[in-house]
Amino acid sequence: xxxxxxxxLKLPGSYLFSTIGKxxxxxxxxxxxxxxxxxxxxxxxxxxAPAIITALHKAVDEMGASETFRGYAPDLGYEFLREAIxxxxxxxxxxEIAADEIFVSDGAxxxxxxxxxxxxxxxKIAVCDPVYPVYVDTNAMAGRTGVxxxxxxxxxxxxxxxxxxENGFAPELPKETPDMIYLxxxxxxxxxxxxKDALQEWVDYANREGAVxxxxxxxxxxxxxxxxxxxxxxxxxxxxxxxxxxxxSKNAGFTGVRLGYTVIPKELKCGGTSLHSLWARRHGTKYNxxxxxxxxxxxxxxxxxxxxxxxxxxxxxxxxxxxxxEGLREAGYTxxxxxxAPYIWLKTPGTMTSWEFFDYLLExxxxxxxxxxxxxxxxxxxFRLTAFGTYENTVRAIGRIRAL
Amino acid sequence: xxxxxxxxLKLPGSYLFSTIGKxxxxxxxxxxxxxxxxxxxxxxxxxxAPAIITALHKAVDEMGASETFRGYAPDLGYEFLREAIxxxxxxxxxxEIAADEIFVSDGAxxxxxxxxxxxxxxxKIAVCDPVYPVYVDTNAMAGRTGVxxxxxxxxxxxxxxxxxxENGFAPELPKETPDMIYLxxxxxxxxxxxxKDALQEWVDYANREGAVxxxxxxxxxxxxxxxxxxxxxxxxxxxxxxxxxxxxSKNAGFTGVRLGYTVIPKELKCGGTSLHSLWARRHGTKYNxxxxxxxxxxxxxxxxxxxxxxxxxxxxxxxxxxxxxEGLREAGYTxxxxxxAPYIWLKTPGTMTSWEFFDYLLExxxxxxxxxxxxxxxxxxxFRLTAFGTYENTVRAIGRIRAL
Numbered sequence: 001x002x003x004x005x006x007x008x009l010k011l012p013g014s015y016l017f018s019t020i021g022k023x024x025x026x027x028x029x030x031x032x033x034x035x036x037x038x039x040x041x042x043x044x045x046x047x048x049a050p051a052i053i054t055a056l057h058k059a060v061d062e063m064g065a066s067e068t069f070r071g072y073a074p075d076l077g078y079e080f081l082r083e084a085i086x087x088x089x090x091x092x093x094x095x096e097i098a099a100d101e102i103f104v105s106d107g108a109x110x111x112x113x114x115x116x117x118x119x120x121x122x123x124k125i126a127v128c129d130p131v132y133p134v135y136v137d138t139n140a141m142a143g144r145t146g147v148x149x150x151x152x153x154x155x156x157x158x159x160x161x162x163x164x165x166e167n168g169f170a171p172e173l174p175k176e177t178p179d180m181i182y183l184x185x186x187x188x189x190x191x192x193x194x195x196k197d198a199l200q201e202w203v204d205y206a207n208r209e210g211a212v213x214x215x216x217x218x219x220x221x222x223x224x225x226x227x228x229x230x231x232x233x234x235x236x237x238x239x240x241x242x243x244x245x246x247x248x249s250k251n252a253g254f255t256g257v258r259l260g261y262t263v264i265p266k267e268l269k270c271g272g273t274s275l276h277s278l279w280a281r282r283h284g285t286k287y288n289x290x291x292x293x294x295x296x297x298x299x300x301x302x303x304x305x306x307x308x309x310x311x312x313x314x315x316x317x318x319x320x321x322x323x324x325x326e327g328l329r330e331a332g333y334t335x336x337x338x339x340x341a342p343y344i345w346l347k348t349p350g351t352m353t354s355w356e357f358f359d360y361l362l363e364x365x366x367x368x369x370x371x372x373x374x375x376x377x378x379x380x381x382x383f384r385l386t387a388f389g390t391y392e393n394t395v396r397a398i399g400r401i402r403a404l
Numbered sequence: 405x406x407x408x409x410x411x412x413l414k415l416p417g418s419y420l421f422s423t424i425g426k427x428x429x430x431x432x433x434x435x436x437x438x439x440x441x442x443x444x445x446x447x448x449x450x451x452x453a454p455a456i457i458t459a460l461h462k463a464v465d466e467m468g469a470s471e472t473f474r475g476y477a478p479d480l481g482y483e484f485l486r487e488a489i490x491x492x493x494x495x496x497x498x499x500e501i502a503a504d505e506i507f508v509s510d511g512a513x514x515x516x517x518x519x520x521x522x523x524x525x526x527x528k529i530a531v532c533d534p535v536y537p538v539y540v541d542t543n544a545m546a547g548r549t550g551v552x553x554x555x556x557x558x559x560x561x562x563x564x565x566x567x568x569x570e571n572g573f574a575p576e577l578p579k580e581t582p583d584m585i586y587l588x589x590x591x592x593x594x595x596x597x598x599x600k601d602a603l604q605e606w607v608d609y610a611n612r613e614g615a616v617x618x619x620x621x622x623x624x625x626x627x628x629x630x631x632x633x634x635x636x637x638x639x640x641x642x643x644x645x646x647x648x649x650x651x652x653s654k655n656a657g658f659t660g661v662r663l664g665y666t667v668i669p670k671e672l673k674c675g676g677t678s679l680h681s682l683w684a685r686r687h688g689t690k691y692n693x694x695x696x697x698x699x700x701x702x703x704x705x706x707x708x709x710x711x712x713x714x715x716x717x718x719x720x721x722x723x724x725x726x727x728x729x730e731g732l733r734e735a736g737y738t739x740x741x742x743x744x745a746p747y748i749w750l751k752t753p754g755t756m757t758s759w760e761f762f763d764y765l766l767e768x769x770x771x772x773x774x775x776x777x778x779x780x781x782x783x784x785x786x787f788r789l790t791a792f793g794t795y796e797n798t799v800r801a802i803g804r805i806r807a808l
Contacts, residue, residue: 001614002583003524004674008682018479018688043475053468056697057461063660064457066794071447071659075422106510106662106692113690117545120407137689141521179406210405255475256467256696258510270408278412284422285541286517288510292660293460294695390470 007143012150016133016374017041023358024368037397039324039385040368042188042342044253046316046390048297049309052252055300059293073289075280077104077261081295084302085261089246095233101265101276103283104298106290108218108247108260112182113138114286115214115243115262118278119180126159126178128171130189130375130382132216135182153377162378163190165347169336170198177209183232184216186223189375189384190345191337196229203232206241212268212275213242221251221314223340239265243275250342250388252301252310259290259298317342320394321387327398328385342387345372357383365400411547416554420537420778421445427762428772441801443728443789444772446592446746448657450720450794452701453713456656459704463697477693479684481508481665485699488706489665493650499637505669505680507687508702510694512622512651512664516586517542518690519618519647519666522682523584530563530582532575534593534779534786536620539586557781566782567594569751573740574602581613587636588620590627593779593788594749595741600633607636610645616672616679617646625655625718627744643669647679654746654792656705656714663694663702721746724798725791731802746791749776761787769804 013019020040028036048056062068076082082099090097105111113134116125125139136158139145146157154160159178161171169192171183183202185194206213215232223230232242244263248254264276290298300306321338328335334347348357354371361367361383372382389397417423424444432440452460466472480486486503494501509515517538520529529543540562543549550561558564563582565575573596575587587606589598610617619636627634636646648667652658668680694702704710725742732739738751752761758775765771765787776786793801 002527002616002674004677004679004682005522005524008522008685009677011685041476045470045473045475047470047473048467050468053464056464056467060457060460060464063452063460064454066449066451069449069451069657069660071449071657072445073660106695109692110690118409118412120409123406134689141686141689212406253473253475255692256473256477258692258695270406273408273413275408278408281412281415282545285538285545286514288513288659288662291510291662291695291698293697 005141007141010148011137011140012148016370019374020368020370024362027362034366036362036366036368037389037393038368039389039394039397040370042250042386042388043255044250044388046253046313048253048257049306049313051300051303051306051309052297055296056293059296063293070292073292073295075284075289076100077102077290078292078295081298084299088302090231090233093230093234095231096239097233097263097265101263103262103264103279104290104295105260105262105287106258107249108216108245109134111245111260111262112214112216114282115245115279116142116144116180118275118282119212123179124157124159125180125182126161126174127182128163128184128187129160129377130163130372130379131182132184132188133375153373160376160378163187163192164378165334165336168192169345170194173201173205178211181206181211181213182216183213184218186219186228186341188219188341189343189370189372189379191339191341191343193223193225193228193340195227196234199229199232200235203235203238203241207237211241214245215242216245218245218247219250219341220246221310222318222342224318225340228340233263233265239267241268243268248298248301251314253313254297257294257297259294316391317387320389320391323394323398324385324387327402331402338387344385344387346383346385348381348383354380354383361401364404365397367397367400409545411545414552415541415544416552420774423778424772424774428766431766438770440770440772441793441797442772443793443798443801444774446654446790446792447659448654448792450657450717452657452661453710453717455704455707455710455713456701459700460697463700467697474696477696477699479688479693480504481506481693482696482699485702488703492706494635494637497634497638499635500643501637501667501669505667507666507668507683508694508699509664509666509691510662511653512620512649513538515649515664515666516618516620518686519649519683520546520548520584522679522686523616527583528561528563529584529586530565530578531586532567532588532591533564533781534567534776534783535586536588536592537779557777564780564782567591567596568782569738569740572596573749574598577605577609582615585610585615585617586620587617588622590623590632590745591747592623592745593747593774593776593783595743595745595747596749597627597629597632597744599631600638603633603636604639607639607642607645611641615645618649619646620649622649622651623654623745624650625714626722626746628722629744632744637667637669643671645672647672652702652705655718657717658701661698661701663698720795721791724793724795727795727798727802728789728791731806735806742791748789748791750787750789752785752787758784758787765805768808769801771801771804
């Protein structure tokens with residue numbers, strides 16, 4: 001008689017964004033005349049840049065002709081893309097990362113969910129609190145997190161590192177030593193950045209304690225200030241303790257195109273075993289590569305035209321971030337983020353909980369955001385807005401909130 | 405101090421096709437003047453059909469315009485594709501499968517590797533022997549297969565169901581009752597098909613014993629004979645015991661495009677928990693959908709033009725299968741498969757092992773095939789050739805083998 005993986009049954013409720021989607025659908029069905037503006041889920045709204053569209057059409061034509069058709073992609077991804085990444089995202093920034101340390105995938109969500117598979121079930125994880133839910137939920141599914149305690153909103157076997165206004169949304173080194181440390185900077189959901197010096201402390205800590213850092217740099221393209229690292233490999237010693245995850249979703253608008261990559265330096269080892277070889281084995285056994293046409297689109301991101309067009313796209317969204325930050329501050333809200341990240345993190349007014357504020361905004365302003373408590377217990381009393389809407393909708397949404 | 409998942413260290417050598425690739429590369433580098441014909445890996449060679457190219461271009465244009473741009477796809481896949489699948493692959497064949505029982509993915513390799521995650525680590529699996537290596541390797545990575553015994557080529561905690569000439573390459577009901585049964589028909593690697601009556605016996609067995617069948621129907625489009633089921637849901641009672649995996653790789657040439665789907669009927673339960681809800685949770689947490697443009701390409705597979713063009717493509721490959729079967733038989737080989745499947749399974753001559761025959765064919769005929777022993781111990785003494793080459797290359801390869 002077969003049995004299921006009952007770790008799944010320990011998961012509380014459904015995935016955050018499914019719950020939000022359901023609430024919005026229900027409100028919308030009950031109030032079909034209301035026009036809802038979505039600044040909740042981190043989905044982009046600008047169309048793909050012309051350089052990417054051109055690359056896609058060209059690759060599609062190649063797939064239609066015998067001489068240029070491509071079947072299965074190489075395990076790690078096409079050389080043309082891995083070389084473009086190694087040059088554009090690493091060597092150009094003085095980081096020593098080789099093309100064969102880059103694993104192309106269909107997105108950072110999959111990678112951040114799958115990466116835990118190559119680690120022991122006995123490892124203990126540490127996460128920022130609040131945090132992108134995928135890190136914790138996928139470890140829970142694997143059975144690494146103990147039991148979920150409804151009252152505290154915490155798992156019994158997870159080290160939470162609170163990031164609140166009190167510590168400037170920067171995690172402190174945990175008292176208990178973790179085995180795996182998930183860090184995401186610029187941060188989702190708080191929009192906070194980390195300085196290079198502060199990140200260097202984490203790298204030193206991980207090397208000293210024998211921990212591995214899983215560094216999610218999905219929002220790197222939004223960094224506007226100096227002294228904020230674009231990659232963890234800008235820090236000395238990161239090659240022996242850190243895995244980096246990158247996405248094309250936010251810098252190039254690929255949320256519906258699907259492309260990402262993971263970097264595992266060959267020096268990152270446990271005893272004699274390199275994590276690179278384990279991830280290569282996983283890739284070879286469970287994955288069959290990102291589509292050829294999508295990998296060509298990824299290559300175009302690093303072309304001269306692509307870079308210029310995408311810099312404009314990022315600037316467009318950051319203009320929205322400014323509208324949100326300034327508008328909310330003028331309306332009396334306490335706001336952070338939005339400078340090196342497309343996320344704005346605000347304190348809910350008075351004693352309102354995050355979900356109360358979600359309902360309030362949805363009903364009174366017809367604006368959708370994301371309740372901070374959905375990202376962890378220390379997110380309670382906070383709320384996330386994203387800069388990924390259109391400029392026009394962003395201005396209108398903030399106008400509605402100010403009018404409340 | 406972090407630890408790795410040491411189940412990975414139990415895996416023997418590297419993935420079959422990586423080993424073949426390495427051997428071919430080495431031979432090719434040592435003998436650059438030799439022209440190698442590849443009938444080994446199951447990769448297609450015909451370009452994408454015109455109806456699919458048109459759909460891809462149209463979808464790319466949509467992604468380039470604000471009004472039609474699409475970001476994150478719905479968790480289960482776009483309705484337009486799931487409806488086309490439900491109608492084309494199921495309702496049209498009298499199978500009762502609803503669109504919301506279909507989970508669109510980036511391919512059957514990922515699905516067949518990931519599906520084990522929703523099951524208990526205590527479950528015991530049964531596989532055909534020989535078998536597609538992904539089923540066993542991914543269960544080994546999860547820790548479900550015990551230890552690998554070099555001498556027998558078997559895992560201590562796996563039920564092997566030999567498929568050899570003696571039983572007509574059809575697995576018999578195992579003596580020990582498994583929890584999870586992997587079946588693939590038409591079969592990779594033997595090319596054998598199963599009759600509807602024989603498959604009904606498996607469905608009845610699974611329902612009786614409380615086992616779940618994971619049914620890989622990736623080669624369904626190659627079925628040419630009556631009485632051979634295109635889906636396990638043609639069998640009565642399959643909705644309470646079977647998951648079906650499907651690929652667009654072989655029926656539509658999508659090996660480099662990446663699209664597949666998994667069917668989980670809502671009646672398939674363990675106690676009160678539906679497997680559908682577990683897989684939906686996995687999809688929502690660890691996956692972000694197949695690219696929009698690829699899902700539109702998938703939709704075109706079910707259009708009138710798409711169907712006609714792809715029927716021609718399948719016929720093209722099956723003409724190759726005939727060339728291989730007839731040529732080898734005339735050369736004195738014992739051959740099976742190739743009638744309802746794109747794979748031809750042959751007995752190696754005399755006392756040659758599978759790998760000896762691989763080296764022999766590579767060196768003497770410059771033809772690459774796949775050693776049967778790479779698929780499991782009962783594959784020893786057999787060899788797989790695929791019909792996915794070009795017609796010209798297939799004719800030349802068989803000519804070379806006959807000339808030996």
